[in-house]
Amino acid sequence: xxxxxxxxxxxxxxxxxxxxxxxxxxxxxxxxxxxxxxxxxxxxxxxxxxxxxxxxxxxxxxxxxxxxxxxxxxxxxxxxxxxxxxxxxxxxxxxxxxxxxxxxxxxxxxxxxxxxxxxxxxxxxxxxxxxxxxxxxxxxxxxxxxxxxxxxxxxxxxxxxxxxxxxxxxxxxxxxxxxxxxxxxxxxxxxxxxxxxxxxxxxxxxxxxxxxxxxxxxxxxxxxxxxxxxxxxxxxxxxxxxxxxxxxxxxxxxxxxxxxxxxxxxxxxxxxxxxxxxxxxxxxxxxxxxxxxxxxxxxxxxxxxxxxxxxxxxxxxxx
Amino acid sequence: xxxxxxxxxxxxxxxxxxxxxxxxxxxxxxxxxxxxxxxxxxxxxxxxxxxxxxxxxxxxxxxxxxxxxxxxxxxxxxxxxxxxxxxxxxxxxxxxxxxxxxxxxxxxxxxxxxxxxxxxxxxxxxxxxxxxxxxxxxxxxxxxxxxxxxxxxxxxxxxxxxxxxxxxxxxxxxxxxxxxxxxxxxxxxxxxxxxxxxxxxxxxxxxxxxxxxxxxxxxxxxxxxxxxxxxxxxxxxxxxxxxxxxxxxxxxxxxxxxxxxxxxxxxxxxxxxxxxxxxxxxxxxxxxxx
Numbered sequence: 001x002x003x004x005x006x007x008x009x010x011x012x013x014x015x016x017x018x019x020x021x022x023x024x025x026x027x028x029x030x031x032x033x034x035x036x037x038x039x040x041x042x043x044x045x046x047x048x049x050x051x052x053x054x055x056x057x058x059x060x061x062x063x064x065x066x067x068x069x070x071x072x073x074x075x076x077x078x079x080x081x082x083x084x085x086x087x088x089x090x091x092x093x094x095x096x097x098x099x100x101x102x103x104x105x106x107x108x109x110x111x112x113x114x115x116x117x118x119x120x121x122x123x124x125x126x127x128x129x130x131x132x133x134x135x136x137x138x139x140x141x142x143x144x145x146x147x148x149x150x151x152x153x154x155x156x157x158x159x160x161x162x163x164x165x166x167x168x169x170x171x172x173x174x175x176x177x178x179x180x181x182x183x184x185x186x187x188x189x190x191x192x193x194x195x196x197x198x199x200x201x202x203x204x205x206x207x208x209x210x211x212x213x214x215x216x217x218x219x220x221x222x223x224x225x226x227x228x229x230x231x232x233x234x235x236x237x238x239x240x241x242x243x244x245x246x247x248x249x250x251x252x253x254x255x256x257x258x259x260x261x262x263x264x265x266x267x268x269x270x271x272x273x274x275x276x277x278x279x280x281x282x283x284x285x286x287x288x289x290x291x292x293x294x295x296x297x298x299x300x301x302x303x304x305x306x307x308x309x310x311x312x313x314x315x316x317x318x319x
Numbered sequence: 320x321x322x323x324x325x326x327x328x329x330x331x332x333x334x335x336x337x338x339x340x341x342x343x344x345x346x347x348x349x350x351x352x353x354x355x356x357x358x359x360x361x362x363x364x365x366x367x368x369x370x371x372x373x374x375x376x377x378x379x380x381x382x383x384x385x386x387x388x389x390x391x392x393x394x395x396x397x398x399x400x401x402x403x404x405x406x407x408x409x410x411x412x413x414x415x416x417x418x419x420x421x422x423x424x425x426x427x428x429x430x431x432x433x434x435x436x437x438x439x440x441x442x443x444x445x446x447x448x449x450x451x452x453x454x455x456x457x458x459x460x461x462x463x464x465x466x467x468x469x470x471x472x473x474x475x476x477x478x479x480x481x482x483x484x485x486x487x488x489x490x491x492x493x494x495x496x497x498x499x500x501x502x503x504x505x506x507x508x509x510x511x512x513x514x515x516x517x518x519x520x521x522x523x524x525x526x527x528x529x530x531x532x533x534x535x536x537x538x539x540x541x542x543x544x545x546x547x548x549x550x551x552x553x554x555x556x557x558x559x560x561x562x563x564x565x566x567x568x569x570x571x572x573x574x575x576x577x578x579x580x581x582x583x584x585x586x587x588x589x590x591x592x593x594x595x596x597x598x599x600x601x602x603x604x605x606x607x608x609x
Binding site for chain 1: 341344345347348351352355356357358359361362365376377378420423424426427428431432433434436439442443446447448449450451452453454455456457458459460461463477479480481486510511515536539540541542543547558561562565572575576578579580582583586587590591594
């Protein structure tokens with residue numbers, strides 16, 4: 001609509017047009033860079049710089065104070081051949097991710113479906129279900145240490161059903177399930193994400209399915225589920241990445257970050273933390289961080305490669 | 320004559336079915352609510368019990384005697400008020416930095432065309448995949464070499480340079496604002512800075528509120544940052560103070576729960592104030608996607 005007057009004005013002088021347009025474009029580009037400049041500076045100093053330092057540092061015996069000698073692959077070799085706790089921490093982390101990610105993804109989705117129903121008072125229910133998700137940090141960890149104490153509330157409730165509850169955080173077999181239990185309580189964050197995407201599914205699709213005689217389950221399976229796969233995929237990728245980096249919970253819930261009974265809460269990041277900031281074996285810790293990076297990278301790439309098989313994007317439907 | 324009767328029956332049976340399903344859904348929702356809220360009730364009830372009552376098995380659901388003095392003792396045995404002020408200072412700084420800077424950066428990534436924009440945005444996204452611990456150690460080294468240990472700078476200054484997740488979130492939101500609006504303002508002679516400040520910020524309040532709430536939560540609950548950079552007790556934040564308090568009172572659960580509740584309370588209150596705004600923002604986002 002605004003184009004005709006500009007066009008005619010430019011038409012009168014061809015050379016001016018080219019000049020003015022390119023200078024305008026250059027000005028526009030310059031402003032663009034100006035707007036993203038804070039990120040660019042941060043990218044160089046807070047991300048790229050440290051990344052390079054960490055990569056080089058992983059091949060040294062850096063200890064922050066005295067030396068930083070190049071020692072080749074020694075850190076990596078030591079990790080794989082001469083550090084039992086490295087394998088323990090890797091196992092604990094994998095255990096946690098493999099169990100907690102599917103459980104929390106499914107739970108978040110189911111709760112979102114439940115909260116997407118049309119019943120009175122839904123606003124209040126959404127508030128209640130989301131509330132635990134905004135609570136995090138040390139206060140929550142202390143609360144769950146109390147709830148999961150051998151004679152605590154959880155075991156009392158289990159007792160009503162005739163179940164003899166375990167010692168949770170004191171039993172090496174039950175420490176990780178205890179943490180997953182706690183995570184499940186705060187599943188409301190991703191639930192809200194699913195809820196938003198459920199509400200974005202066009203009603204016409206459900207109406208069409210109803211005309212075809214689909215029941216509630218069929219509608220969920222063939223309409224809802226495909227439509228929300230992009231969010232499902234996003235949640236899966238981010239919670240896998242997040243799961244591998246579990247640290248705080250274990251640090252606070254085991255005595256001074258020692259990794260709990262029989263090292264059962266010694267997660268990858270906790271072991272790395274102890275190496276870096278307890279014994280200042282920073283070269284080694286940086287090498288560990290790169291192993292974690294590679295694991296996350298590979299898993300994310302696998303996730304992205306597998307995505308076209310099951311993730312349904314609206315935009316691609318017609319092509 | 321029988322036709323209308325049948326119709327009435329049909330409608331009433333549909334209605335009954337609907338009512339039944341509503342009741343089933345409601346009962347699920349109510350049971351779930353009880354399960355989810357019970358831990359919070361438990362925290363409150365434990366914080367008001369005497370140590371003697373806490374030791375009882377099976378535990379009591381309501382405190383027999385209400386000990387408000389547990390809160391007084393908790394506040395006396397650790398300088399929680401000072402911790403709260405420290406945390407508030409850091410949190411407010413981080414929230415302001417995050418809202419202003421990320422919307423500024425996201426504007427550049429969504430409303431100005433320049434060469435390499437999409438490639439740079441891909442880099443923004445890919446930085447989300449870098450585990451925090453990879454850059455944590457070099458950042459610690461860097462901040463300690465420039466003398467920032469035992470200051471709040473390492474906790475606040477990085478927020479000035481944007482956060483990949485917030486940039487992504489705001490960019491997605493900005494994309495839904497029609498470009499014609501920007502073009503019209505430009506023809507009227509407005510600069511990009513003016514358009515961002517006077518047009519974009521008012522138009523994207525729900526998304527900015529989302530960023531504010533998320534970053535408030537992040538900063539208020541940050542444990543790792545203060546643990547790493549703050550050594551002096553008078554500079555502790557609530558999270559560190561609470562963890563320290565746990566070592567101090569060990570298993571006196573009434574004090575621990577009182578302390579925990581005090582730390583969580585501001586978050587709970589803010590949640591109830593801003594929650595409607597927040598859900599609204601999510602709905603608008605979902606609506607524009609659909």
